[in-house]
Amino acid sequence: MTLQFGNPDRPNSYIGKTVPRPNAARLVEGRGKYVDDIVLPRMVHVAFVRSPFAHANINSIETADALSVKGVLRVLTGADLAEVCTPWVAVLAHLKGLKSPPEHPMAVDRACWVGEPVVAVVATSRAAAEDGAELVDVDYEQLPVVTDMMTALDKDTPVLHPEMGDNLAFQRINEEGDIEAAFAGAHRVVSAQFSTARHTGITLEPRSILVDWNPAEAQMTAYHATQAPHMMQTVLAKHLNLAESRVRVICGDVGGSYGIKVHVYPDEVATAAIAKIMGRPVKFIADRLESFTTDIHARDHKIEAKIAVDKDGKILGFDVDDWTAIGAYSVYPRTSAIEGNQVINLCGGPYDFADYRAKTTVVFQNKTPTCQYRAVGHPIAVAITEGLVDMAAAELGLDPIEIRRRNMYADDAYPVTSPAKMRFEGLSHHQSMDKLVELMDYDALRADQAEARKKGIYRGIGIAAFIELTNPSPFMYGIGGARISAQDGCTVRMDPDGSIVALSGVTEQGQGTEAMLSQIVAEGVGVRPNNVRVITGDTQVTPYGGGTWASRGAGIGGEAALRAGRALRESILEVAATMLQADQNNLDIRDGEVVDSDTGAARMPLEELGRIVYFRGDTLPEDLPRELVQTRHYITSEYPFAFTNGVQASYVEVDTDTGEVTLLKHWCVEDCGRIINPQLVDEQIRGGIVQGLGGALFEEIHYDEEGQLLNGSMADYLVPMAAEMPDMVIGHVETPTKESELGAKGAGEAGTAGAPAAVMNAINDALRPKGAQVSAMPFTPERILRALGEIED
Amino acid sequence: MSEMFRDKIVIDLTVNGEAVQARVPAGQHAVDFLRQELGLTGAHASCEHGVCGACTIRIDGEAVRGCLTLAAQLDGSDIWTVEGLSDTDAIRDLQQAFIARNALQCGFCTPGMLMAVEELLSKGGVPDRAVIREHLSGNYCRCTGYEAIVDAVESVARARADEVTS
Numbered sequence: 006m007t008l009q010f011g012n013p014d015r016p017n018s019y020i021g022k023t024v025p026r027p028n029a030a031r032l033v034e035g036r037g038k039y040v041d042d043i044v045l046p047r048m049v050h051v052a053f054v055r056s057p058f059a060h061a062n063i064n065s066i067e068t069a070d071a072l073s074v075k076g077v078l079r080v081l082t083g084a085d086l087a088e089v090c091t092p093w094v095a096v097l098a099h100l101k102g103l104k105s106p107p108e109h110p111m112a113v114d115r116a117c118w119v120g121e122p123v124v125a126v127v128a129t130s131r132a133a134a135e136d137g138a139e140l141v142d143v144d145y146e147q148l149p150v151v152t153d154m155m156t157a158l159d160k161d162t163p164v165l166h167p168e169m170g171d172n173l174a175f176q177r178i179n180e181e182g183d184i185e186a187a188f189a190g191a192h193r194v195v196s197a198q199f200s201t202a203r204h205t206g207i208t209l210e211p212r213s214i215l216v217d218w219n220p221a222e223a224q225m226t227a228y229h230a231t232q233a234p235h236m237m238q239t240v241l242a243k244h245l246n247l248a249e250s251r252v253r254v255i256c257g258d259v260g261g262s263y264g265i266k267v268h269v270y271p272d273e274v275a276t277a278a279i280a281k282i283m284g285r286p287v288k289f290i291a292d293r294l295e296s297f298t299t300d301i302h303a304r305d306h307k308i309e310a311k312i313a314v315d316k317d318g319k320i321l322g323f324d325v326d327d328w329t330a331i332g333a334y335s336v337y338p339r340t341s342a343i344e345g346n347q348v349i350n351l352c353g354g355p356y357d358f359a360d361y362r363a364k365t366t367v368v369f370q371n372k373t374p375t376c377q378y379r380a381v382g383h384p385i386a387v388a389i390t391e392g393l394v395d396m397a398a399a400e401l402g403l404d405p406i407e408i409r410r411r412n413m414y415a416d417d418a419y420p421v422t423s424p425a426k427m428r429f430e431g432l433s434h435h436q437s438m439d440k441l442v443e444l445m446d447y448d449a450l451r452a453d454q455a456e457a458r459k460k461g462i463y464r465g466i467g468i469a470a471f472i473e474l475t476n477p478s479p480f481m482y483g484i485g486g487a488r489i490s491a492q493d494g495c496t497v498r499m500d501p502d503g504s505i506v507a508l509s510g511v512t513e514q515g516q517g518t519e520a521m522l523s524q525i526v527a528e529g530v531g532v533r534p535n536n537v538r539v540i541t542g543d544t545q546v547t548p549y550g551g552g553t554w555a556s557r558g559a560g561i562g563g564e565a566a567l568r569a570g571r572a573l574r575e576s577i578l579e580v581a582a583t584m585l586q587a588d589q590n591n592l593d594i595r596d597g598e599v600v601d602s603d604t605g606a607a608r609m610p611l612e613e614l615g616r617i618v619y620f621r622g623d624t625l626p627e628d629l630p631r632e633l634v635q636t637r638h639y640i641t642s643e644y645p646f647a648f649t650n651g652v653q654a655s656y657v658e659v660d661t662d663t664g665e666v667t668l669l670k671h672w673c674v675e676d677c678g679r680i681i682n683p684q685l686v687d688e689q690i691r692g693g694i695v696q697g698l699g700g701a702l703f704e705e706i707h708y709d710e711e712g713q714l715l716n717g718s719m720a721d722y723l724v725p726m727a728a729e730m731p732d733m734v735i736g737h738v739e740t741p742t743k744e745s746e747l748g749a750k751g752a753g754e755a756g757t758a759g760a761p762a763a764v765m766n767a768i769n770d771a772l773r774p775k776g777a778q779v780s781a782m783p784f785t786p787e788r789i790l791r792a793l794g795e796i797e798d
Numbered sequence: 799m800s801e802m803f804r805d806k807i808v809i810d811l812t813v814n815g816e817a818v819q820a821r822v823p824a825g826q827h828a829v830d831f832l833r834q835e836l837g838l839t840g841a842h843a844s845c846e847h848g849v850c851g852a853c854t855i856r857i858d859g860e861a862v863r864g865c866l867t868l869a870a871q872l873d874g875s876d877i878w879t880v881e882g883l884s885d886t887d888a889i890r891d892l893q894q895a896f897i898a899r900n901a902l903q904c905g906f907c908t909p910g911m912l913m914a915v916e917e918l919l920s921k922g923g924v925p926d927r928a929v930i931r932e933h934l935s936g937n938y939c940r941c942t943g944y945e946a947i948v949d950a951v952e953s954v955a956r957a958r959a960d961e962v963t964s
Contacts, residue, residue, distance in 0.1 A: 025897055032905030033893040035840020035880035039906065042839040132825070209844045209852055209906040209940055260842070260906030261940050293845050515904030515941050688900045688946055695943030719849040719938070727934040727944040732927075756943075 007746065008528070008567075010679065016595045016605075017531050019524040020747070023684040024534050026520040028258075028513065037258040040213035040228050045286040048215070049078060051279055052134035053272055053289075054124035054141045055298065056116030059152065059371035059712025060165070061145035063114055063123060070140035071126055076133030080141065081125045081279060083111035090278040091244045093269070095335035097485025103175040103342045103367075105335035106166045110275035116145070117165065117333035118373050119714055120298025122272045125279055127287065150371040150712045154307060154330035157368035165333060165369045174331060175342040175367040179349040181424040182360035187322035191313035195396045200781045201385050201761070202705035203305035206378050206696075207724050210260020211291035212300060214273045216280035225252045227277060230259045232267040232512055233552035238544045239488045240269050240338065241277050256542030262514040263379040263696065265300050267554045269337040272299065297717035302706055303344060303378035305330055306385050310352070312393035313360075318401050318408045322360035323353040325389060329367050332374035338487045341375050342367050347382025347474070350425050352390050354472035355434050355650065356412040361424035371712040377554070379696055383473060383758035391469040391762040392769075392780055399773060405468045405766070406442060409652075410435065413470065427472070430643075432650040433676045433738040434470060440736050441468075441652045441674045450656060458774065463659045464669070465771025469762035470652040475556035475677070475751025476742070480645035492640035493557070494548025495566040497526055497573045499633040501619040503597055503611030505530055505537045507569070510550015511562030512542045516753055517685035518558045522566045524681055525747065529570020530577070531594025532611070548636055556751020559681055560647060561639055564745040568637035576632050581614055583629050639745065647742045647750045651675035653694070655763035659771040661793055664786030666702060666768060668731040675755045676738040679748035686752045687735045693756025694733055699725045701761035702783050809873040813838070814882025822869040829853040829864030831872070832879060840880035840909040844938075851937030854910035855879050861917040880909035889916050892954050901950040903941030911937045915951050922962070924955040 009015045031037060068080040092107035111122045124141045128134035149163040156162050157172040165172055188194055215228040225247060231237050234254040242249040259266065276289040291299065306329045313321040327348045331341035345365035352363050398408040413434035414421060422428050441447075447466075454464045482489040496508040507526045513519045519539040527534040541547060548565075551557060574594055581599040582589035585608055593602035599609040617624060618631045625631060641647065654672040659665070673690055680686050703723035707715040716722045741748025761782060768789070769778050777792040790796045806821045813836060822831055832838040832855065841864050844852035853864035856878040883889045889912055895901070902908040911934065918925060918933045925933070930951050931944065939947060 026900065029897045029900070029902060029905070030893075032902055033880075033896050033908055033912065034884040035838075035909040036884075037839075037905050039839075039842070041843075042833075132823075207938075207940055208904075209850060209938060210842065210904070211844070259904060260844075261904045263940070293847070515902070517900070517903070684900050688903065688942060691943040691945050692903060692941045693943075696940070718847060719845040720847065724938060724940065725943075726938065727931040727948065728928075730931070730944050732945055733943065 016593065017528045019528045019534050020681050022524065023682055024520060024524055026517050027523060027539065028519055039210055039258045039260050040215050040230050041290045043215055043228050045215065045217060048286040048288055049127050049129060050131040050134045051125050051127050051276055051287050051289045052131060052138045053122040054126065054138045054143065056112065056119060056121045056123050058116060058145055058147050059119050059150045060148040061116050062148060063112060063116060064144040064146050066124055067142035071137035074133060074137040074140060076129040077126060077137035078129065079127040079283060080137065083109055083113040083123065086110050086275055086278045087113055089245060089281055090274060093244060093337045095337040095340045097340050097482065097487055099485040100175060100340065100342045100346060103335065103340060104169055105174060106169060108271065108334045108337065110271045110278055118371055119712055120373060122275060125275055127279060127283065152370055152372065152708060152710055152712045154328055154368060154370065157330060157370055165371060172369045174335060174369050175345065176365065177346060177349060178362065178364040179425055180362045181426065184322050184324055184360045184362040187360035188313045188324065191321050192316040193397065193400050194311055194313050195393060195400055196311035197392060197396060197780050199308040199310065199389055199392060201304045201306045201388065201700065202782050203302050204700055204704035204706055205297065205300050205302045206263040206265035208261035208263065208265050211293065211296045212266065212270060212273065213290045214276050215286060215288040216277040217286040218280040218284055220284045223251050225277065225281065227254045229254055229256055230266055231256050232262045232514060232554055234512065234542055234544050235510060235549050235552060236489050244274060245277060245281055253545040256512055259514040264377050264381065264554065268301055268339065268376050270299065293719065294717045297722065298373055298714055301336055301376040301378065302373050303375050304385060304700060305375055306348065308389055310389045310393060312397050314397045314401065318398065318403045318411050320356050320358040320412045322358060323363065325349065325352050325363035327363065327365040329365065330370040331367055332372045333369060334374050336374045336376035338489060339377055339482060343377055344375065344382045348386045350427060351383060351386035351472065353425065354386065354390065354423065354427065355414065355470040357414045357418065358412065359424060363425065372708055379693065380754035380757035383471065383754065384697055384700060384761045387469055387471045387759050388762040388765055392765055395766045395769065406438065406447060409468065409470055410438060427648065428644055429648050430742060431740045432648060433740045434650055436738045437650060437652050437674045437676055440738060441654055441672055444674065444734050444736050445654050445672045463661055463771040465657050465659065465767040465769065467655045467763040467765065467767025467770055468652065469759040469766060471650065471759040473649045473755045473758050474646045475649055476560035476641050476647035477555045477557060478641045478645050481555065490549060490551040492638050493550035493561045493565050494636060494638040495562065495569040496548055496634060496636040497530065497569040499573060499577060499611065499615060501615040503615050505532055506540065507537055507566060508540045508547040509562050509566060510548050510552065511558040512553045514553060516558065516689055517682060518553065520685060521559050521563060521681050525563050525566045526570040529567045530574045532597040536597055548638065556753045559749040560745065560751055563681060563749050564747045565637050565639040567747050568639060569635050572635035572637055573633065576630065576635060577611065577614060580618060580629065580631055581609060583626060584614065584617065585609060641744050643744050647744065649675065649677050649750045649755060651755050651759060653759035653763040655767040657764060657767040657771060659768055659789060661775065664789035666784060668698065668729065671731045671733045673733065673756060673759065674736040674738065675752065676740050677752035677755065678739060678750035679741040680737060680739060681749055689753045690735050690756040691733050693754055694760045695725050695730055697757040697760025698730065698764060700782060701764040705783050807870040809870060811872045811875050811877060813877045814879060814885065824870055826869040827865055828855065828867040828869050828872055831869035832864065838879045838881050842906055842909065851914060852907050852910045854913040854937065856913055861913045880912055891957060892916060895950040895954045899946045899950040901942060901946040907937060907939045911939065911947065919955055919958065924959050927952060
């Protein structure tokens with residue numbers, strides 16, 4: 006039996022409805038349980054002494070004064086931890102040539118960025134640990150630093166890791182067709198330089214971990230704010246020499262993740278190592294400065310790119326030269342080459358053209374490591390692509406909507422493989438664009454823009470079409486050797502009273518995973534969503550899975566939940582058919598009751614079935630299966646990724662005297678396939694858009710030439726606040742993936758992917774009459790005034 | 799740290815309607831005192847210097863940063879946290895509106911956000927969206943993009959205003 010998604014009146018029709026999140030009620034009452042809310046007996050706290058220099062040898066460490074502080078129990082160095090914890094090397098075999106040196110949980114002989122952990126001070130309180138940390142005396146010998154991306158490979162630049170030979174971490178060219186010929190024969194070639202600023206995720210809950218080691222049971226329990234508990238289980242087991250079955254990672258409430266909490270952080274592994282050394286619970290909660298200097302950074306790219314078009318505005322080719330600097334180490338285990346690799350896979354994504362060349366150059370430098378942050382690489386690729394398309398449209402005198410319509414893949418073109426060798430199963434660029442034009446009332450907006458301009462007010466409209474990579478298969482990490490599961494599982498169980506418990510390997514960070522799973526399981530089994538208790542984030546009880554990243558929760562975890570729920574339904578009905586002496590095919594489960602599928606007449610509540618199976622199994626035939634627990638796993642296999650598509654629009658006003666940008670309104674039409682919970686999808690997109698807007702207008706980590714981070718506080722590093730953000734109109738087209746019965750693709754990153762490009766194009770649309778153009782994010786008042794020629798020094 | 803900061807101070811206060819007496823380190827922040835000594839973990843420490851608002855609590859009727867206030871300053875004060883406002887149903891309508899509108903995702907900012915919202919709504923009337931946005935600009939949310947929060951606040955302001963006039 007297949008689900009009749011087209012029929013909204015079907016029984017148990019919870020997929021596609023807005024139902025409230027089961028975990029929201031306790032969060033609004035302050036009853037959440039984040040890692041820092043957990044207190045264990047004999048728990049101690051660790052504070053880290055971190056390198057104040059971007060590059061320095063560690064000659065000696067003096068710890069006696071720290072140990073004299075009341076409450077300080079232990080002071081450990083990198084060498085101490087190296088005895089119990091093996092180093093890691095963050096490379097992936099399929100990213101050919103990617104290199105990175107071994108990294109320890111704490112620096113052993115040499116520190117390579119400001120903030121790298123050097124010494125751990127363990128005390129009975131965090132305050133005492135910090136007091137102790139201040140008294141640790143480290144004798145550093147400063148070394149030459151590599152901080153500039155574009156000169157990192159120059160002959161006279163020092164090599165950061167001499168054993169690596171040079172500062173090149175990774176380089177790849179993605180090429181198709183004859184790019185030189187395409188550009189030589191083009192009607193117009195438009196080129197531009199783009200840059201996206203190094204920024205970070207700013208989770209309001211800082212990175213947090215509490216690790217307990219029980220030597221008597223040889224059992225490690227880590228309470229961890231993470232997106233990938235099973236990955237962490239595997240990592241802790243491997244590097245601390247434990248069996249995976251002896252490592253339990255529990256991920257309760259997580260106060261924001263956005264990709265920041267899917268990585269292996271040296272200080273978190275150090276915390277686990279210290280717990281193992283001390284045999285008691287150790288808690289580490291990053292403070293805000295530590296968040297800025299040690300949470301992964303992202304998006305530090307500089308790009309030269311050009312587009313070739315014919316006289317009708319048909320795109321002939323893209324040629325992209327992308328550079329990024331990833332800090333001192335590739336981040337374990339996902340690596341820091343993925344972002345650049347995504348950029349060269351995603352440029353030109355929505356468009357049907359033939360010739361393509363994109364090269365990424367990934368270099369080491371003495372800064373905080375960069376890695377995957379929400380919408381990895383997409384905001385960069387979309388800014389390059391959509392920036393160039395708009396510039397080409399302006400050159401040709403074409404409307405930005407029109408040039409896109411002339412180039413986007415036709416909605417009936419699928420399946421298709423792009424010049425970047427991305428395989429698209431089914432996208433809806435034209436339908437999405439039509440819907441966007443309608444939602445924003447494009448013509449009226451152009452009229453408003455023209456009216457405003459008469460009054461000397463500079464408003465602009467920016468469009469950004471995009472593709473988004475979701476539902477990753479093992480092609481993302483597994484084939485490169487990383488022990489990161491692309492498969493996910495769900496166990497669904499009926500308890501004696503007929504209530505349902507679902508245990509899933511995907512995790513909840515606020516996006517609504519548990520609500521989404523409750524709806525799917527409810528529909529799959531035939532009960533109400535509030536009768537499904539969803540358990541996530543505990544490696545000891547949930548099936549092994551990948552967790553939450555690359556927009557996989559609904560598409561992968563959701564399909565596993567659907568299959569498990571339907572398997573349980575079949576098991577229940579098999580028992581019910583015997584008990585009722587009915588044909589199983591004529592029975593259904595609706596609202597927690599076994600019914601006649603034709604008439605809907607009630608036959609037996611699940612509670613009664615549960616009573617018989619669990620307590621009076623003797624009354625059932627001996628050979629009757631009665632497995633009221635079912636587990637199913639799901640992995641995609643036909644496509645490496647399920648691409649989604651969408652298009653965003655931004656309407657802005659630029660004050661040409663002050664350089665300030667006011668966001669008037671924002672629109673997004675997105676196609677994430679089957680929508681399970683419309684409200685949750687809309688709010689994922691809105692939240693994602695605002696993170697993209699932050700990157701477009703405010704967010705930039707500043708370093709000086711010595712590699713000192715200059716703006717490590719929330720007062721100095723700006724993120725979007727309520728007052729500056731616009732209202733956002735969200736629309737949908739639904740093209741379900743045919744790979745799964747559920748048909749869901751991911752939705753959590755699309756907002757972030759397209760928003761910066763939409764804003765850039767809107768600003769440039771506003772500035773075009775003035776002959777000004779910006780392409781270096783964030784678009785600060787200073788940068789806009791420089792583009793306008795108002796500031797020249 | 800000097801010995802002065804290790805000195806402990808005795809404070810008498812009311813927290814969520816219950817009398818509390820405590821001996822606190824002079825350097826302890828109010829949010830740490832509430833979380834660590836009283837187990838009131840609803841208020842969260844995030845930026846730790848008064849920017850993000852996740853630690854917002856109510857002190858003598860005003861929404862105040864728990865990370866910029868010392869526990870020692872609470873002597874004689876009447877403190878309310880999200881736990882107390884929940885137990886007394888004082889902001890039940892607001893909490894229901896946040897749930898219905900999905901005006902929270904990870905929930906880390908939410909207790910502080912509710913404190914700031916309630917301060918605005920307690921002034922009465924129906925503030926327009928720009929006023930709501932301005933008032934909430936001291937409370938960061940990294941998940942929602944704020945629109946759902948503004949919607950929820952607006953709906954509660956309207957409902958409360960209707961109740962007053964009807």
